[in-house]
Amino acid sequence: MKAGRFFVTLMTVFVLGSLVACGGAKKSAEAKAKEGNEKVAENNSIMMDLYVKHGILLGSSSSEETAKKHSWSSYSETELQDIRGKLERFIANANRFEAIARSRNIKVVGDTGRMNKAKADAQAYLASLLSRAGSDSQSTTPPSSSRDPVKRTSQVEREGGLDDLSQEI
Numbered sequence: 515m516k517a518g519r520f521f522v523t524l525m526t527v528f529v530l531g532s533l534v535a536c537g538g539a540k541k542s543a544e545a546k547a548k549e550g551n552e553k554v555a556e557n558n559s560i561m562m563d564l565y566v567k568h569g570i571l572l573g574s575s576s577s578e579e580t581a582k583k584h585s586w587s588s589y590s591e592t593e594l595q596d597i598r599g600k601l602e603r604f605i606a607n608a609n610r611f612e613a614i615a616r617s618r619n620i621k622v623v624g625d626t627g628r629m630n631k632a633k634a635d636a637q638a639y640l641a642s643l644l645s646r647a648g649s650d651s652q653s654t655t656p657p658s659s660s661r662d663p664v665k666r667t668s669q670v671e672r673e674g675g676l677d678d679l680s681q682e683i
Contacts, residue, residue, distance in 0.1 A: 553608075557607045568593070578638040581638035581642045594646075598644075
């Protein structure tokens with residue numbers, strides 16, 4: 515009789531513990547999915563801001579080559595710090611998004627392939643920016659050409675426009 519009560523008590527505790535744990539896992543998955551979606555939205559905003567304000571296009575077919583040739587001499591130190599901060603934040607967000615997207619049972623809005631391409635471009639621009647001291651003196655691109663809105667618009671039209679990273683995977 516005592517063994518029966520003990521068994522029933524043990525099973526009750528086990529069932530209640532399982533129910534609570536499953537609810538916690540679901541809430542954790544939902545929180546991670548929400549965080550991943552927020553990272554995608556923030557990166558979309560950063561991409562648009564970098565393009566509109568500075569002519570830096572991430573995620574296009576020629577961005578890595580363009581990054582290597584980018585002339586940083588036309589930017590003030592404040593602008594360069596702003597660009598560097600945005601590129602670093604973009605890369606950190608992309609890394610976190612990748613970690614979340616790899617998690618089990620989590621559905622996030624975003625394309626990891628496009629995010630990886632845009633992250634590689636951001637890394638190329640950041641590397642170019644960090645090595646600008648030697649490259650600015652060797653640059654053959656006039657300082658204003660990278661910031662010319664007409665040239666930026668035609669480049670976007672040729673390459674199919676700015677990609678929105680928020681497509682469901």
